[in-house]
Amino acid sequence: MTTLPATRRPDLKTSLPGPRSTELMARDAAKLSTSYVRPYAFVPDHGNGVWLTDVDGNTMLDFFAGIAVSTVGYNHPHIVKAITEQAGKFMHVCLSDYPQEPTTLLAERLLKHVEKPGEPWRAFFGNSGAEAVEAAVKLARHHTGRSHIISTLGSFHGRTYGALTLTGSKTKYKRGFGPMLPAVTHIPYPNPFRPPFNSTPEHCGDAVLDHLKMLFQTVIPADEVAAFIIEPMQGEGGYIVPPMGFLKKLRHLCDQNGILLIFDEVQSGMGRTGRMFSFQQFEEYGGVQPDIITLAKGMASGMPISAMLAKESVMTWPKGSHGSTFGGNPVSAAAALATLDLLEGVVKHPGCGESLMDNAAKVGAFMLTELKTMQAEFAFLGDVRGKGMFIGLEFVDAYGQPDGRLRDQLSQEMFNAGLLNLDCGESVIRVSPPLILTLEEAKTGLEIMRSVFERRV
Numbered sequence: 001m002t003t004l005p006a007t008r009r010p011d012l013k014t015s016l017p018g019p020r021s022t023e024l025m026a027r028d029a030a031k032l033s034t035s036y037v038r039p040y041a042f043v044p045d046h047g048n049g050v051w052l053t054d055v056d057g058n059t060m061l062d063f064f065a066g067i068a069v070s071t072v073g074y075n076h077p078h079i080v081k082a083i084t085e086q087a088g089k090f091m092h093v094c095l096s097d098y099p100q101e102p103t104t105l106l107a108e109r110l111l112k113h114v115e116k117p118g119e120p121w122r123a124f125f126g127n128s129g130a131e132a133v134e135a136a137v138k139l140a141r142h143h144t145g146r147s148h149i150i151s152t153l154g155s156f157h158g159r160t161y162g163a164l165t166l167t168g169s170k171t172k173y174k175r176g177f178g179p180m181l182p183a184v185t186h187i188p189y190p191n192p193f194r195p196p197f198n199s200t201p202e203h204c205g206d207a208v209l210d211h212l213k214m215l216f217q218t219v220i221p222a223d224e225v226a227a228f229i230i231e232p233m234q235g236e237g238g239y240i241v242p243p244m245g246f247l248k249k250l251r252h253l254c255d256q257n258g259i260l261l262i263f264d265e266v267q268s269g270m271g272r273t274g275r276m277f278s279f280q281q282f283e284e285y286g287g288v289q290p291d292i293i294t295l296a297k298g299m300a301s302g303m304p305i306s307a308m309l310a311k312e313s314v315m316t317w318p319k320g321s322h323g324s325t326f327g328g329n330p331v332s333a334a335a336a337l338a339t340l341d342l343l344e345g346v347v348k349h350p351g352c353g354e355s356l357m358d359n360a361a362k363v364g365a366f367m368l369t370e371l372k373t374m375q376a377e378f379a380f381l382g383d384v385r386g387k388g389m390f391i392g393l394e395f396v397d398a399y400g401q402p403d404g405r406l407r408d409q410l411s412q413e414m415f416n417a418g419l420l421n422l423d424c425g426e427s428v429i430r431v432s433p434p435l436i437l438t439l440e441e442a443k444t445g446l447e448i449m450r451s452v453f454e455r456r457v
Contacts, residue, residue: 007440008051010418010448011059017041018056039422040415047074050434050441052420060415063433063445064422068235068267068390071298072342072349072356073434079301079338086334093330095125096323102333109340110307113276114293120312125305125328129266129296130158132306133229135322136292137162139310140227140260142317147182148225150212150259152189154237154425157229157264166229169236169425185220187212189234190242193383193394205246209253222257227292232279235267238425239392239432241385247279251288260314263290266306267390270298271343271435274361274388281387301339305332342436349436356435363442364388367431370446378453380406391431392424402427410452419448 017025021043028038045055050073053059065071072079086102095103107123115121124139126132137149149166151157157166159173165181167173174180190208192201199207216222232247234240254261268278275281279288291314296306305328341347345355352359368391371384380403382396395410397403404427411429414421424430433445 007444009444010061012418013057016416018058020055024055049073050437060418060420061445062420063431064420065432065434068272068432069297069302070434071270071301071339073436078342078347079335082334082338083331086331091331094325095328100330102330102337103328106333106336110309114309121309122312122315124308126324127304127326128306130160130163132294132296132308133157133163134160135308136262136294138322139317143314144226144260146224146226148220149184150225150228151184151186152230153186154189154234155231156236189237189240190246191240192243202243205243209249225259227260227262228254229262229264231264231268233268233390236424238428239386239390239430241387247282247288260291262292264294266294266296269295271357271360272298272388273390274357274364300332300335303332303335305329305336351438352436360388360435363437363439366439367391367442374450374453389433389435393429395427413452414448417448419445
């Protein structure tokens with residue numbers, strides 16, 4: 001008879017924060033920028049797999065992966081090896097000036113996930129999601145000769161000026177920093193749980209597109225719009241999945257008016273939903289291909305790198321018109337290649353099936369089912385939605401309205417019980433663990449959530 005190992009659980013050796021964490025947090029508060037949020041009293045020291053240990057020896061289960069960045073968890077030997085080997089060769093020779101094998105290989109491997117016969121794509125590498133978005137906007141304006149950009153409410157595209165202008169999630173990001181980039185308009189995101197324009201969950205996408213058509217007739221000349229940028233599954237706005245058919249209809253409307261379609265996959269891409277990119281989840285309902293894709297976060301499992309992918313027919317800017325000193329750093333590119341090995345199943349992670357994309361789909365589906373069961377039991381859990389390991393839990397009051405205060409209280413209680421998590425939207429907790437999360441580890445996190453919820457009944 002095979003004896004299964006005991007399920008690992010969080011191990012809290014001190015109250016939170018412990019004495020060493022308290023000291024470091026005080027030093028941090030005295031010297032670092034006042035803009036940092038610091039939502040939880042946690043100072044990490046080291047990690048292994050999906051577990052993070054702080055400087056006081058408290059080990060926590062990670063359900064947010066550094067905002068969907070730590071794709072393969074912490075201290076993964078395949079990633080560490082790739083970084084070490086590349087660092088032993090060279091760590092920087094500016095990609096804008098010299099081609100480098102790691103970035104060439106990375107471009108080839110990323111593009112194979114979007115290229116179709118007769119439709120080649122190209123890649124530009126940067127350092128962050130905001131930089132990828134800035135590049136996308138510049139390219140769209142240059143290629144079309146148009147100026148206007150349309151974005152959505154609830155969106156998050158970054159904090160540099162162009163990306164910040166496109167962001168539509170929280171006013172605190174913009175307060176005191178104006179004026180923003182000109183010629184940008186925001187329209188509602190089609191949220192089936194809170195349908196805009198008094199529509200229904202099934203038809204909220206049509207209502208949003210009707211609103212956009214009305215704007216084209218009354219406010220924004222469609223032939224002056226360069227691009228529509230949208231998260232195929234919205235991240236910071238609340239981990240929202242749009243209704244089926246919406247992206248296809250949006251693609252058609254853009255084509256009718258010569259508008260480029262940009263998919264921001266910074267948070268939802270790189271296998272998190274069970275497909276390489278979240279927009280590919282909609283293929284069986286009438287697939288849609290964007291003109292430009294932005295990537296970052298989970299690309300290199302914690303190393304800084306981003307990519308702006310575009311159809312070759314769209315990437316028409318000339319040499320020298322855009323660049324980056326550190327973009328596509330070879331060490332980060334090596335980490336991204338190693339991450340792709342695990343996502344694609346070239347390298348298998350023990351206990352995670354054929355690939356980490358498969359694991360994200362399988363374990364994510366299990367978590368979604370279990371969380372929907374909790375939704376039926378706890379009235380304050382208003383909605384559970386998502387795909388793969390991209391799941392949002394929306395908390396509501398007795399009248400069904402967003403309850404951000406309750407969300408914050410529950411989130412803190414989960415943290416106190418050893419579960420690292422993070423909020424998003426008005427009243428949502430995101431569930432975005434490393435993609436190496438096993439079924440047993442998922443069950444441990446869900447048990448913590450359930451125990452927290454039960455204390456509220």
